Amino acid sequence: MKGMRKGEALRSLVLTALAVFVMFMILFPVYYIFVVSITPGSTLATTEFHLIPRNVSLDSYREVLFGFKGTRISENFTGTIEGTAHIEDGKLYVINGKLVGKVKYGPFTGLTFEIPLPSAVFEVTTDKNVQGQLTGNVKGLFVLTKVNDDGSIGFGLVRNLELTSGEVAGTSFSGILQKGPTGRDYIVVRNSGRVTFTRIGMFVNSLFFGYLKNSLIIAGLAVLLTLIFVVPAAYAFSRMKFFGRDHVLYFYLMFTQVAGGLGIAGLIALYGMVVKLGLYDKLPVLSFIYAAGSVPFNTWLLKGYIDSISPDFDEAALVDGAGYLQIIRHVLLPMALPGIATVSIFAFIGGWTEFILASLLLTEKNQPLSVWIYLLMGGIGRGIDWSYFAAAALLFALPVFVMFMLAQNYIRSGLTVGGLKE
Structure with missing residues (x-):
């Protein structure tokens, strides 16, 4: 009787070990892929493999979930404009300006951007001829198709730019963009400026x-x-x-x-x-x-x-x-x-x-x-x-x-x- 119990225990041990080995063989590819996913710069086929990975990082998961690799964004924005300016014959001429905008998704800010504006011409609602520093509020459409690794805008457009309120030397006005730096009624951004995504923005645009x-x-x-x-x-x-x-x-x-x-x-x-x-x-x-x-x-x-x-x-x-x-x-x-x-x-x-x-x-x-x-x-x-x-x-x-x-x-x-x- 005792010998039978020993034989049953041994058989149970062998079957358990076999089951563990089979499960290991089934799950090992999944574990291997997991190790690759948390190892920076890892390769799929290599002569070296560590069961316990070194230099563990979740950057790959962060990049998959919240990375931005050129998805087209076309969203309305609000923001401010600053720069040296003068008004002449109903035209506002901006020199060495800066445009800062914010895109919101519902009540949450999705992204902010800053664009240099070397020159721009607005048709405004005042006939006064003044010059000084421009401060104003703007709205428009921000189109983004590429972001560089350093956070600068690889390629983007600002369309339908409207100066909802502005002031130069105590003169208030509003207006619409007539000519951007390239002479067209929109602003082209190539490898300049900067865009910053919030967590909400990275989620939405991932x-x-x-x-x-x-x-x-x-x-x-x-x-x-x-x-x-x-x-x-x-x-x-x-x-x-x-x-x-x-x-x-x-x-x-x-x-x-x-x-x-x-x-x-x-x-x-x-x-x-x-x-x-x-x-x-x-x-x-x-x-x-x-x-x-x-x-x-x-x-x-x-x-x-x-x-x-x-x-x-x-x-x-x-x-x-x-x-x-x-x-x-x-x-x-x-x-x-x-x-x-x-x-x-x-x-x-x-x-x-x-x-x-x-x-x-x-x-x-x-x-x-x-x-x-x-x-x-x-x-x-x-x-x-x-x-x-x-x-x-x-x-x-x-x-x-x-x-x-x-x-x-x-x-x-x-x-x-x-x-x-x-």
Whole structure:
């Protein structure tokens, strides 16, 4: 008896060690990417690797979340203008001036900028001829397309500049910009001035959050559309009797798998139809395509779970006068919640991670995170900031990981109960 207990303990120890080793092999790539993401200047392929990284830094995550790499900003601003000036014949001539502006997002300041103004001409509302120091308040449109590493403005424009109030030598006036330094009615800024982003501004203008918004819209709509199609269909296949019920769903599953094998031909046909219908570059269209593609498998999955729910509940509701929609809403949905949660997560993952159709049917401004992260590898090893890429990849995977952790009990039940027979 004692020998048997020793043998069982030894076997348990061996199996535990084997399980730990397998988990280590599965999770090691994730840990490796994490190490790369917190190591400044790290490379993906190297002969050296430290299980405990040196020179740990979160700069890559900060850069992904709040970095500004040239996203176009076109926002209204308010600010002040100063400089040496004189007024002559209804014209305000500014020399050696400075324009300071502030862009706000709601009640919060997003960014401030300062632009040198070597010369400018305003048409003002006074006929007095005076000269002195100009102080005034302005508003207009600030367009920014590039920021240099030192914080200076790589390229920007100030349009629709209006002097809402100003004063020179005790004379008050207002006016509109007629000529900037280049002789046009707008100001061009190249490699000069300075722009400073607040945390709010970095958040709003971050590349990551822009693409994150697109991903959430696509995946969220895909989940909603999938449930709208799948829940009634799964109920019908599980509870109702109609011609071909036992074969339609299996045929549909087989047909979608065969059609998926057509590969590039199917993509070309899909692209042609979307363009012909004028639906190119529409986020809801992509969500609809994802939902349509996932309907057969998810219907089959949810049908299996509904089969495990006794029809007696449906019959009791019918006796009480409930209709089919009421049965689905008040009886089926609460009892089939694990199956519905599983379908929702699968639909979300499908919309979140797919990038082939997203890159084909969307322009850059509407592309999701999956396409953006793929494009970060444009050089495949040449000039890639691997720390930045690793941080972006882990942040991209984080929502799916969190969903699985929060809904793991639902997923386990949704995947297993449907396979049980009473």
